[in-house]
Structures are given as C-alpha cells and as structure tokens.
Amino acid sequence: MTEAAAPVLADANVRQMLSPFGLDIEYTRAEGNALHYTDEEGREHRVVDFACGFGSLMLGHNNSEIAERAKEILDAKVPVHTQLAQHSHTNDLARALNEIIARELHTDEPYYALFGNSGAEAVEIAIKHAEFDRLQRARELLDGVEDNIAAVRDAVSDGGAQVSPEAYALAGVAGSAGLEDLVAEVRRHNEAAAATPPLFLTIEGSFHGKLASSIQLTYNEMFRLPFKSLSAQARFVPADQPDALAKIVSDERVAVLDLVVEDGVVRVVERDFPVFGAFFLEPIRGEAGIRPLSEEFARTIQQVCAELGCPVVSDEIQCGTGRSGAFFAASHIGLVGDYIILAKSLAGGIAKTGVVLVREGRYRNDFELIHSSTFGKDSFSSLIALKVIEMLEADGGAAYRAAEERGAKLKTMLEAVRADFPDVVKDVRGRGLMLGLEFHDQSEAASEIIREQTQHGYIGFAVAGYLLRKHGIRTFTTASALHTFRFEPSIYLGDEDIAQLETALRAVCGVLRRQDEKGFAVV
Incomplete structure (x- = not known):
C-alpha cells in the first residue's frame, strides 16, 4: 500500500489555481536576483526573479552582508522583545x-x-x-x-x-x-x-x-x-x-x-x-x-x-x-x-x-x-533596518545610482521590445527599478484560448507560467492592472539577466502576435 498524500491545509486553493500554469513551484535556494528549484528528475534550475518579494528585495535574496549582521545580532543575544523599556x-x-x-x-x-x-x-x-x-x-x-x-x-x-x-x-x-x-x-x-x-x-x-x-x-x-x-x-x-x-x-x-x-x-x-x-x-x-x-x-x-x-x-x-x-x-x-x-x-x-x-x-x-x-x-528588525540604510548610504549613495543605472538599462530594453512589437506591447513606464510593461488587452483575441484566458482573468498566470517554465523568468502582473507585468529586481541585476528577460519577452510577444493556440501551454 502507498502512503496517503499529506493533506494540503495552507493555501490549498491558491496552489490549485497556480498548478495549471506550472507556477506551483517550491523554491529551495535563493541568492541575489536568483531563485532555484529542483525538478522531478533532481535537476536544479535557476530562475531570475523580477518579482523580488513584490519590491521587498532591493538588496536581493539572502544578501550576505545583511545575513552576517543578522547572525551577529543573534549570536550577541541582543534582546528582541523589551516592551515598555527604552529602545x-x-x-x-x-x-x-x-x-x-x-x-x-x-x-x-x-x-x-x-x-x-x-x-x-x-x-x-x-x-x-x-x-x-x-x-x-x-x-x-x-x-x-x-x-x-x-x-x-x-x-x-x-x-x-x-x-x-x-x-x-x-x-x-x-x-x-x-x-x-x-x-x-x-x-x-x-x-x-x-x-x-x-x-x-x-x-x-x-x-x-x-x-x-x-x-x-x-x-x-x-x-x-x-x-x-x-x-x-x-x-x-x-x-x-x-x-x-x-x-x-x-x-x-x-x-x-x-x-x-x-x-x-x-x-x-x-x-x-x-x-x-x-x-x-x-x-x-x-x-x-x-x-x-x-x-x-x-x-x-x-x-x-x-x-x-x-x-x-x-x-x-x-x-x-x-x-x-x-x-x-x-x-x-x-x-x-x-x-x-x-x-x-x-x-x-x-x-x-x-x-x-x-x-x-x-x-x-x-x-x-x-x-x-x-x-x-523590536531590536532585531531595527538593527537590520539600520544595516540596510548603512548599505544604501555607503559610498555617497552608490546603491541609489545603481538603481538608477540598472533601471535605465532595463527600461531601454523594454522600450526596444515595445518598439518591435507595438501591436502587442501598449506601454512601458516606471522609474528606477520599479518598471511595468503593459500588453494590449487580449479579450478580443483571435485565439479562442488566449481570448478566454483573458476574459476569465487568467492570461497573466498563463504568461507568467510560460516565462517561468520556458525561460527561467519569474514575474507577475500587478494586482489591479492585469495586463501590466512588474519588474522590481534588486540593484544586483546583471546584463545577462536583462538579456535573458529580453529573449523571454520577445518570445511572449511572438506568441501573442501569432495568436498561437498552444504557445502558453504547460508541457
């Protein structure tokens, strides 16, 4: 007899919703702008994370300087909770x-x-x-x-x-x-x-x-x-x-x-x-x-x-x-x-x-x-926040300049994609490392599958699943603009990451331009 599968008691409905699009992945390792997961054959895959905690990871996943500071705080046994005391x-x-x-x-x-x-x-x-x-x-x-x-x-x-x-x-x-x-x-x-x-x-x-x-x-x-x-x-x-x-x-x-x-x-x-x-x-x-x-x-x-x-x-x-x-x-x-x-x-x-x-x-x-x-x-989060500010302010605000420079390069690439696919990409906007690319509405698409996915509000998941499985890119639409994909990576975004995203976006635009019935299917 096989052992019964453990019941899913946390986010069961969300997991079921993500599964058809290949988004129900459990990530096992994270560093910088990269997430890693292991497939059923035991192979590890690297994913470039452009969602980055919906903007929470300005300094990347598991930043080594921040992690080291966290260890120092814990090793020093700094009191974390001292309510009704001086802080x-x-x-x-x-x-x-x-x-x-x-x-x-x-x-x-x-x-x-x-x-x-x-x-x-x-x-x-x-x-x-x-x-x-x-x-x-x-x-x-x-x-x-x-x-x-x-x-x-x-x-x-x-x-x-x-x-x-x-x-x-x-x-x-x-x-x-x-x-x-x-x-x-x-x-x-x-x-x-x-x-x-x-x-x-x-x-x-x-x-x-x-x-x-x-x-x-x-x-x-x-x-x-x-x-x-x-x-x-x-x-x-x-x-x-x-x-x-x-x-x-x-x-x-x-x-x-x-x-x-x-x-x-x-x-x-x-x-x-x-x-x-x-x-x-x-x-x-x-x-x-x-x-x-x-x-x-x-x-x-x-x-x-x-x-x-x-x-x-x-x-x-x-x-x-x-x-x-x-x-x-x-x-x-x-x-x-x-x-x-x-x-x-x-x-x-x-x-x-x-x-x-x-x-x-x-x-x-x-x-x-x-x-x-x-x-x-609490003392732990306050000390971590102080470390974040120290890192951002270092070298005369080099981190801010990096956000501006990396963001400008990313935006230039997004604008180039829009220029080549004006029938697919409606707009590119944002500032620094908070950018959005808006696709034209597909609710009247020639493809029945793409049209129905759009009308039911799933086209964003379909595109996100395609980007993830086919191109190793993780991003999602914004909550109230379901045709706009967010790009909020850390300041450590590399040129190779931008190039990987460009290849992925051009492939998406090709699917939408051709109205490919099977383009976003999870294989």
Whole structure:
C-alpha cells in the first residue's frame, strides 16, 4: 500500500489555481536576483526573479552582508522583545531616517516614528493616528464654538451686541426667536455635523494593504467590497484630474456653525468640519500598473489638503527605500508628506518591519499611550533596518545610482521590445527599478484560448507560467492592472539577466502576435 498524500491545509486553493500554469513551484535556494528549484528528475534550475518579494528585495535574496549582521545580532543575544523599556535601536533608526528626510525632502522639521511589523500594519497605524488627530481637531473646533457662544451671550447681555436677522435666517431659525433658540439650533446642527463618519481620500488604482482598515484604501473591488462595512470609507480620485478632486472635496465637505460678534452684531459663520481623515497616495502606484504620480498632481493634492487641514500620507512601502533611484520616491516630484510609510525593503528581505513617520506639527504624543504592537519596534528588525540604510548610504549613495543605472538599462530594453512589437506591447513606464510593461488587452483575441484566458482573468498566470517554465523568468502582473507585468529586481541585476528577460519577452510577444493556440501551454 502507498502512503496517503499529506493533506494540503495552507493555501490549498491558491496552489490549485497556480498548478495549471506550472507556477506551483517550491523554491529551495535563493541568492541575489536568483531563485532555484529542483525538478522531478533532481535537476536544479535557476530562475531570475523580477518579482523580488513584490519590491521587498532591493538588496536581493539572502544578501550576505545583511545575513552576517543578522547572525551577529543573534549570536550577541541582543534582546528582541523589551516592551515598555527604552529602545535605543529604534531611536537610532528614526534618527537615520530623519537625516535622509532632511536631505531629500529639504525640510528641517523632525518626523516621529511609529513602528509595526509590516506595511499593511503601518498603514493601519497611519489611519488610526490620522483619525486620532482628526477627532482632536474636531474637538478643538467645537470647543472654540462653545467659547464663542459664551462670548456672544455676554455681549448681548451687556447690550454690546444684537443678533442680526441674517444670523437667524442662516441658522434656519424664525426671526422672532431669541438668542437661546439660535444657540440651540447651532448646537443641534453641529452635533449632526460631528456625527459625520470620517472619509479618507486616495487615488484610483491605489493599493495600501488588505487589513480591515487599509483594505478600504485599496481600489481593487475584488479585495475591498467584501469588507466594505468594516471600517471608515474612502473616496477614490482619478489620477491627474484636479477638477475631479475639487468636486469630491466640494461634495463631501461638512460645515459647522459658529457665532461671532462683528461691529456689535452677532453673525453666524460657517467653518469647515474636519471630515477628511487623510489623503493616502503612492508616489509610484505599484498595483495600479506601475504608474508614477505627476509632479503637478502631487502639488495640487498638497495645496488642496493644506486648505482642508487634511494630512498627506506618502505610502513608500513598495516604491521607497531606494528603488526609484532615491531613498524616497516622493523626492522626484517634490512631495513632502505629513506622514511617510516605509516597509518591504527596509527590512532587507530578512526581517519584517514597517514604520510610520509623522511630521512634528501633526504628531499627537498621546497616541503612544493608546497604540502598541508586539512585533513593532523590536531590536532585531531595527538593527537590520539600520544595516540596510548603512548599505544604501555607503559610498555617497552608490546603491541609489545603481538603481538608477540598472533601471535605465532595463527600461531601454523594454522600450526596444515595445518598439518591435507595438501591436502587442501598449506601454512601458516606471522609474528606477520599479518598471511595468503593459500588453494590449487580449479579450478580443483571435485565439479562442488566449481570448478566454483573458476574459476569465487568467492570461497573466498563463504568461507568467510560460516565462517561468520556458525561460527561467519569474514575474507577475500587478494586482489591479492585469495586463501590466512588474519588474522590481534588486540593484544586483546583471546584463545577462536583462538579456535573458529580453529573449523571454520577445518570445511572449511572438506568441501573442501569432495568436498561437498552444504557445502558453504547460508541457
């Protein structure tokens, strides 16, 4: 009798989905930009990894310097978890990040650091802090109204002011009513305004995580809609459309009423209630299809948010930590976020960490008393992140120059493929080592198989499986742009790796141009 196969109890459905495309591979070894797997005959195969942990491996798989540092930390028996104690390593990390902020974003204002264990958790922290800040601002606004009401009462009682007819009309109170009726209506209106749930702003195609709150900021409805009722909602702004942003802000604005005395007359004025929690954006939208945000739209967002008193949150989880050719991708477009979020490559592909950096003028000290994370702020991940920064900053930022140079060479190759296959490749875009190649939609393809794979959302898996099995290339489409393949290798990308990818992409383009029925079949 043969022994029964062990049941698959983790990711069983995903494994079943990958299997028809030959993507259900277990990798056994990784180094630099390469993954290795062993086939059924015991032969090892090298795969060039252009997915690289969806941007997490700026310094490659199992970087030897980072691995050695990890061993040193563990051998030294450095305490990993010391909650409710001083954390010099996290403070050193925060200071190192502030030095880069000052250099790249040209601001001397310090940023305070809040740590979590992943990018998605860091987004949750940012949402929580923004809501904590919004409620404080709302309370300050309403307290100010109450102070003004008291001042108006004193002025009217002393005979130094009279209520204008316009004040009654604006508040919706009969002209024959008295001051107390006006006060009661102002308070009733403001109570209703204060009950307005918070709204967050972000950009169409955005991806900010899949946890209960962060999923509300992720544009893809497949991920978001099942959990829509769980948390505060977002409004998605079309990219590079200032008029659309202005309309959303106008439609969602909420005002409270205030009483003031001007030249002996009591008047009702409207003041904006802080209904908008924050504007979350990615300087390069990864899952939208590797789409850099324009400098003009970034400037518009900052101007609008400044008028609203709404913080701008720069999500650099995927595009940051040097991937764009600078530590912060926002530095290319002049964007200075009130919050900055980092994760992925910050931990060097060895540890797991995420950090929210909050500008001093926005930071609420009391937030530290109501938020904590068991695996945030641990010494191991902080020391690894410090090593990553040391490596990136070495030799005057040689790593950033490498990302720019390697990215430029990779992009030139992708553009050459597009030039030779304009009927197959629609666009090439991105910056540094965060690039995307978009194929033309194949939902009306002449080939029945290619057409059906596209219509059912599987064409990306079919192409990825072909690239892997036939050409030793690993990459995938982005989450919300299923015709765009991502290329996010490490700075150690070699010319031979680029050449291998070019051969593979030209073969894919040939299959699509010929509409080869069997081209992507797994043999």
